[in-house]
Amino acid sequence: MQIAILLYDRFTALDAVGPYEVLSRLPDAKVTFVAEQAGLVRTDTRQLSLGVDATLGEVERPDIVVVPGGPGQVALMQDGPVHAWLRNAHEHSTWTTSVCTGSLILAAAGLLQDRRATSNWQALDQLRGLGADVVEERVVFDSKLATSAGVTAGIDMALALAGKIAGEQVAQAIQLGLEYDPEPPFGAGSPATAPAAVVEAVRAYSRFA
Numbered sequence: 001m002q003i004a005i006l007l008y009d010r011f012t013a014l015d016a017v018g019p020y021e022v023l024s025r026l027p028d029a030k031v032t033f034v035a036e037q038a039g040l041v042r043t044d045t046r047q048l049s050l051g052v053d054a055t056l057g058e059v060e061r062p063d064i065v066v067v068p069g070g071p072g073q074v075a076l077m078q079d080g081p082v083h084a085w086l087r088n089a090h091e092h093s094t095w096t097t098s099v100c101t102g103s104l105i106l107a108a109a110g111l112l113q114d115r116r117a118t119s120n121w122q123a124l125d126q127l128r129g130l131g132a133d134v135v136e137e138r139v140v141f142d143s144k145l146a147t148s149a150g151v152t153a154g155i156d157m158a159l160a161l162a163g164k165i166a167g168e169q170v171a172q173a174i175q176l177g178l179e180y181d182p183e184p185p186f187g188a189g190s191p192a193t194a195p196a197a198v199v200e201a202v203r204a205y206s207r208f209a
Contacts, residue, residue: 003031004062004089007041010072013048014151015099019066022158025174026166034059036081044070056085061092069100069120071207076105083109095161097146099154107132116142120150121191122208155180
């Protein structure tokens, strides 16, 4: 089972690495980091790089596609090689997925038209404008599409996907192996629960402002 995780300049690290940590533990899984060009790709903080295993043309029909989000998503909203690759890969994939604003890339490629989908809470209006049927949930499945909300939600999406692929017991074993049992010290993980001042501060410095 080939899993292709798309990389591009200024992606968010956990958007890619979170699902990788889960999906790479599925039976017979082979994860390949793909990009337009070979080499190292910098994350949004510019302090971390991941290596590209193969170019887009070398991985044409992966079983699972994962598209992370990040500020670099803005540069991938126009039709081009990445969109063409996504459309072709989606035609043959078993699952096409995204984390955070990765769903905007899928939508820009025409894959989320009238499909139930989600994204980072600050990008939902943009996703709606791209033709998706926006659902404000952490993980959303529609046919063979799976989209997730901001950053950490990619882990939840990957675990849910693991359950669909290999069964709940395997997914639970992966979750336990990772000891994914979050107990955040603050209740500020959602705009619905975070203090209003915190929400406004995040909006103020956000690229969506």
